[in-house]
Amino acid sequence: MESVSFPLLSRVAICGGTHGNEMTGVYMMRHLQKEKIDKIGSVAVSTVLSNPRAVEVCRRYVETDLNRCFTEALLNSPVTDSTPYELRRAQELNAQIGPKGSKEAVDLLIDIHNTTSNMGLCLIFYSIDWFTLHILKYLQSKMTSVEVRAIQLDIPISEAYSLESVGKHGFAIEVGPQPNGVVRADIYNMVKEAVDHVFSWLQEFNSGSTFEEGEVEAYTLVKSIDYPRNPVTGEITAAIHSQLQDNDFKLLQRGDPIFLSFSGETVKYDDEDLYPFFVNECAYYEKKIAFHLARKIKLTLPPIKVTG
Amino acid sequence: MESVSFPLLSRVAICGGTHGNEMTGVYMMRHLQKEKIDKIGSVAVSTVLSNPRAVEVCRRYVETDLNRCFTEALLNSPVTDSTPYELRRAQELNAQIGPKGSKEAVDLLIDIHNTTSNMGLCLIFYSIDWFTLHILKYLQSKMTSVEVRAIQLDIPISEAYSLESVGKHGFAIEVGPQPNGVVRADIYNMVKEAVDHVFSWLQEFNSGSTFEEGEVEAYTLVKSIDYPRNPVTGEITAAIHSQLQDNDFKLLQRGDPIFLSFSGETVKYDDEDLYPFFVNECAYYEKKIAFHLARKIKLTLPPIKVTG
Known part of the structure; x- marks a missing residue:
């Protein structure tokens, strides 16, 4: 298979607290910000506490679900007196680490979430993106304590409503089971390990390594x-x-x-x-969903490496 | 050991939603109210959704923790414009199923709670009450799917702050782990089974059965x-x-x-x-408690039966 190349990665954003009661990301952002982590190797890292007002009151959101505000239509809608806090915040984040779809957007956006469901550790992403899927394959090979799964939402990027769609590449790390408002050490450590592996991968990628072709499984929402x-x-x-x-x-x-x-x-x-x-x-x-149903798909990945 | 006698039981209250995001009790009250359950054998049963405003928004409380409002001092405090909703509601509940410490109070008050902690099924009570402890012993003998434990809070009844202190006898049923805002069928069924056993016990008691002496263990908060x-x-x-x-x-x-x-x-x-x-x-x-610590105690129960 012919290899696919992507430009060198210079800027990554790691986000937590997009939902203010999902505590793994909240405590991880506080920790990274306290440690003043702003660079890993040659990659500039922005650490973002996405919804500080919701974090403050330990609720998913204050006025509307922030992680449904990142469609192109909403990001470009005019702000009025009745615009909910979260939509204003989405536009602010889009200016800071986007704009979505532009060449200024961060190269990779990772958003950390928790679920009360027994889902282990999942990467959630929109389009079939070889870059994200190679990270998935790497995590699957490195993480032994948990099965790493992938969920694909088949939505065009302009209509993709969640924060990770703002980066050139992006995915959510969704981990559970963890109750809202609670931080569990086992889950915190699992996500910390995953993030460390992603940063190792980025450095290997930037240093010119080729990631060989292979196969991964994903679950696509039906x-x-x-x-x-x-x-x-x-x-x-x-x-x-x-x-x-x-x-x-x-x-x-x-x-x-x-x-x-x-x-x-x-x-x-x-x-x-x-x-x-x-x-x-x-x-x-409240969203009238007891559970989602998915089909399992197999994806064959081409080799990838940095451009030039 | 000499037997202790208690009067015939004529009125019981079963409460849920004292914390609006602890869903076992919320759904159980809705179910019992839909089924119009108001009598079990000769015992009148009041089903109480304790904090309807908190249930509506699926939060623990709206203005202050309802389950800290049932001290005698708070129940008798004057209502002003700045009195929080939950304290008004506590006084309303006290009028409806109390008043606490009076002969009009319900004979038994059961309040259903959930915790995110892995505590299984616990009865929580204040004073050493042979009546409650005999129910505990009965539940321990009847429930095979779960270990039933007892937690004693050594607080004088006048200062006891939680809803179960309003009944002549009372206890909380605390069950977990269950995330706030979530209802799990296994936990719902466990609580339903416990409540059914309590009602069987009450009918046996009223029919004149003697409950023999015995021993139970309890955990007392240190x-x-x-x-x-x-x-x-x-x-x-x-x-x-x-x-x-x-x-x-x-x-x-x-x-x-x-x-x-x-x-x-x-x-x-x-x-x-x-x-x-x-x-x-x-x-x-928010209460600055990562965990409680208890000492284990052994209690020897006298035989009990109905008066006369």
């Missing part, structure tokens, strides 16, 4: 399933079934139990075989 | 340990160590690691052997 709800009040009437709870990425097949109602009835799955993820994620109750 | 903090900003500088995380009720001994700082240093325990609980409870970050 659809989302809502909780059973009371049609009048909208309140949920069933919880995720114990056989699905904590079983993210285990193939769901027709007839498998998915919900248990509060009066004791089981609801079974009745569709094609797919992989559930974000099972019982706290923040998705 | 002190609380805060996180290491930055002395200037007050921000925590370490997480619970992985060896302590999820190990509630496992004896902590001198030299055991308790914290891991965000720069990698381990802090060790340096005090008498005690039992940790509420390890890494989300809501206790």
Whole structure:
């Protein structure tokens, strides 16, 4: 396979606290800022606490979900008196580490998230980007304590709504299970290890190493399933079934139990075989998502190296 | 041992949503209210969603922690324009299912809570009350899926600050781990089973059964340990160590690691052997509690039966 080349990397942003109650990124940003980390080898590093007001009150967001504000339309919308705090902040971040889609944007943007779902460590990304996928492959080879998975959202970059879409390359690191508002040492250390490996990879890349061709698996989002709800009040009437709870990425097949109602009835799955993820994620109750379903895909990566 | 007698039980309150983001009780109250459960055998049952405004926004509380408002001093304090919502609500609940310390108060008050700590199912109570302790012993004999533990807070009832202190007898059912804002079917079913057993016990008691003498263990609170903090900003500088995380009720001994700082240093325990609980409870970050420490005690129960 012919190798693909990318320019030297000069600027990276690492972000946390995009959701103010996802504590791994919050404490990691505070730590990196206290240690005044602004350079790793030849790469300038910006550490960004994305939503300081939400962090202050330990909530996902103050007025609207910041991590849904990074579409091109929203980033370019005029600011008025009624513009929510998070949209103003998204435009501020876009000026600071973007602008999205421009040559001034950071070369790589990593955004750290937590989930209450038992998802281990996942990279979430939009387009099929050989650069991100080579980092994934590297992390899979280096991290022995956890299975590193990849989730692909098939959305054009202009409509991509989350912070990582502002970088030339970018991904979210999504790690769980961790309750909102809580920091767990095991998860903190897992993310710290992943970030250290990413920085090692960047330095190897910049120094001219070729990363050989290979294959990776990813999960591509197919659809989302809502909780059973009371049609009048909208309140949920069933919880995720114990056989699905904590079983993210285990193939769901027709007839498998998915919900248990509060009066004791089981609801079974009745569709094609797919992989559930974000099972019982706290923040998705309001988004009407009990879990997502994905198809597994295999991607063949070309070798990559730095340009010239 | 001479038997102790208590009057017939005519009225019980079961409460949930005292903390608006602890979902087991919230969904259980909604379910019981939908099913119009108001009597079990000869016992009148009040189902109470304690903090509806906090439930609505899925937060622990709106203005102040409701479950710290039930001291006699606060319940009898005058209401002014600046009285927080939760203190007004506490006085309202006290009128409805109390008043605390009066003969009108419900015979038994059960308040359902969740914790992010790995505590299994615990009954929390104030004074040494043979009635509550016999229910504990009964639950321990009936529930096979979980170890049922008891936590005693040695506080005079007039200063007892939580909702269960409003009943003639009362206890909190504290169950975890469950993230705030999330309902897990396994935990919901565990609490439902416990509540069903309590109601069976009440009916056996009212029908004249004698509950024989016996022994139970309980954990009595000794002190609380805060996180290491930055002395200037007050921000925590370490997480619970992985060896302590999820190990509630496992004896902590001198030299055991308790914290891991965000720069990698381990802090060790340096005090008498005690039992940790509420390890890494989300809501206790703001209360400056990383974990509580308890001593184990053994209590010998007299036989009990209904009066007359």
